[in-house]
Amino acid sequence: MSRGEEPLWRLAGSLHPAYAAVDWAATGLGEPRDWSPALRSTLALALETRFAMALFWGPDQVLLYNEAFVGLIADKHPAALGRPTRDVFPEAWDQIGPMLHSVVEDATPTWVVDAEVPLRRSGFLEECYFTFSYSPVRGPDGAVEGAVDIVTETTRQVVARRRLQVLTRLDQGLARVSSTAGLVDLAVRVLGADPGDLSEVEAVPGAVADPVVLESVGAPGEGTVARIALPVPDPRAPQQHLRVRLSDRLALDEDYVDFLRSLAGALQQALELMAARDSDRRLSEALQRSLLTRPAHGPTLQVAVRYQPAAEKARVGGDWYDAYVLPDGALAVMVGDVAGHDQHAAAAMGQLRNLTRGVAYSARLALPARVLSDLDRAMAGLGVDEVATAVLAVVEDGGPDGQLLHWSNAGHPPPVVVEADGSVRLLEDVPDLLLGLDPETRRADHRLRLRPGDTLLLYTDGLVERRDAALADGLAWLVATLEGWGDRDPEDLCDHLLTEVGQHEDDLVLLALRART
Template identity: 55%
Template sequence: MPPSAPDPFARAGALREEYADVDWSAGPMGAPEAWSPALWASLGLVWGTRFPATLLWGPELVLLYNEAYTELIGDKHPALGRRCAEVFPEAMGTIGPLLEQVRAGGEATWSEEVLLPLQRAGYVEDCWFTWSYSAVRGPDGEVEGVLDIAVEATPVVLARRRSHLVAQLLASLEDAATEADVVERTRAVLEAGDDLAEVALPLGAAPGAGLTLETGGDPHRGVLCRVEVPRRHASTRTRHLRGRLSPRLPLDPAYTEFLRTVAAGVGAALDSVATAESQRAISEALQRSLLTQPQAGHALEVAVRYQPASQQARVGGDWYDCYPLPDGAVAVMVGDVAGHDLAAAAAMGQLRNLARGVAYSADVWLPSQVLQDLDLAMEGLGMEVVATAVVAVLEEQGPDGQLVHWANAGHPPPLLVTAGGGVRLLDEGADLLLGLDPSAHRLDHRLELAPGDLLLLYTDGLVERRGADLDEGLAWLVETVGAHAHLGPEELCDVLLREALTHDDDQVLLAVRARGLG
């Protein structure tokens, strides 16, 4: 029996009139006067809580709910007195089995942050809820209905999901080296999520300030939006973020803030790339200014190359040199100071100039003595660096070519290419690196460089391979040079830089070929 009060729905609050207006007698519930005590008691609990709550009554699961529940179901309200399957057809695949489980006498269910699509605002919307179904039993213990207490978790789930996606994006962009990297990584990360599709970063400003939407198109695919990408660096080119919004989510303030956060992160990455590119340009100019053009004389044909690392600051410790000595011989050298920064570049410049001075002014210019004196000078000047180097001195022998004296301080071995096409590494062994022990004994080696023979010096950036040992890189060098042994110094250097498998480190090459005289 209903409560004895004149108005049985008085406790329904703002829904009182809507309860009163339902023709309950025409539906499966029957007239309120015939409702069971269990129903009235449960309905009192529903009306008395501020949580969204509903009763699903009888075999047909007729809906009775409180005011808070109307906010949860949106434009599905009013649904009082209607069957659950009729009101929530899009959700029955998920909630139907749970309701049947409880109606069959099972224990209460618990569903936490479960995706439940709802058409409550004119389209099917992705929603997440936490809810519990529990049985309402009559005096005989039979299940008369199901009590549903629910809380919407959509804002929490979306905030967590978007926060995670932004973190992924920022992590991906952290080491982006070029604009192209930023564009591609942004597209890949965002399109792997569920909030944006068809992502791009076109050049140029967005059509308007803030977030702009494109009109027309298929709304079931989602609306195209554009967001200005903020920039701070003067060299950063203007871009905007373009993407297709999810057709299953409302464009609310949280969605808009997510888009702005993404655009800001992309802008910061583009600024970082522009800053690094500016620094690389300055650093490369500095490095090249320290590497003068070779001076070899008419008896030698010389080519040099300096190729900065593609992913570094384009400044480091690699160097080459080629210059005549007072007695007419020619000194050539290639070296590498450990490090890839301005400190390494500064040490390189100092070491290169020291080597020049030692070789030019020494009474005995044998390469081993040059390296020995260079080591002593490094210690005396307090240069706390470690370096490798190959120093060679070429003496003209008339029509017989050149006599080469050379010494190696921990550097990759020079390469000899004979006029007949033979190729071999001069791997007689490398002495101790520079900067470790100035008293270390160093050896000289000799080589006849006949007319047409070519000597190649290089730094390890040419032959080192990530995940591989140095022998593999040296084997590649011998094979590649062998296939192009007919080329001159300039052409050979170009081929080697073009066919190098990696470009993770600076690359320096110096190729010298003896000319025939007569």
């Protein structure tokens, strides 16, 4: 029977001519009419299934396969048909050879999921992934004659999963960046950690016309160079873009280009979000500062104030300060903090600040405890449903011996006195209940004489509170930072504190009051 008349070939579909063209007598399998029943029946099964299947038969593990398998080996067909498997897949033999050996020698099936098997099937060594199973095929006597491979390619799924992970890491990092420089550094770092898709990543000067520009599209496997736009918020600023070299083991298909476009889109969205946050931050800070007027000074007192928003936040808050002269000539100073960090807290801050002014100014005797008690009752009666901490102090002229200080503390961090000789002490009387909780709570007044050159410091918790440290640690830091700063200009003292605290997690307010010498 001639090769072209072999009945099996009629089962091969489009592979019929390829099977008929092989000189089977020159292979280790011999003429098809002499093939064993196990080989003929297994090949018939493979040829009649639509799932990709291959046979590795005989001592040379001669390769036979069906139509679906051709899509997996591409340019290796039709030369692969009837050849020893080792000669067909030399680039992958170190990986699949031992697996085949164990199946044939030990009659033990094996399988892998999403295994990387490099193939030279389209003119270059390609990154490929497969899920496959090798199973022994026995003859009538029970001896293993060959192995069958049932396989599906998962390259697209594995690579897509990897690219999604890169985009996820990029998005997570970009959500935290607050500057263009930070965006560029993050992009280079995250994308540079993906050698599977981007073998080289660097930021270079200059703009590009489109979000993604393929600069040099070489043949598959040559590693195309692409340029990805790096947006900047100010068109007058120096322009940059990412120069990336693509993998030389992946074809530049539409999925690859879509991945690059997704990277460019993520960078653009991050810039827009960063610009929006910056705009909100400037607007919020302007609103906050508009509510905080310049403080009054007494004839024998010098007052300095500071308001500074948190380093990584674009929201208005409830921190405030105030300093104003009462009808009897005494100076009232106050620092407070409404719970929350939003426009609602800022509005409540404005209400409490103005209410306190009205209560204190109209009181016959402006003792701080009485003012805060009246403020509590006003908040309840007027429906100001907020909670706040505050320290209110009233400073009276005490003559040549200095100033008489009265203060009351509603749940706020303790005031600090820096004496003229540079020693520091916390006014750590037990604070009373926060404002807004119980309008009938009793509040205490405290008294102290500020000697000439002494400085009183009021502040909000952004100065001393840290997520990773106890409040006591923050207060100890504050005392140590102020030591030796007696009889210094309050403006200098405030600047010193802001320099030492550096970046802070919350808004902070400072009010320094010095008794003139």
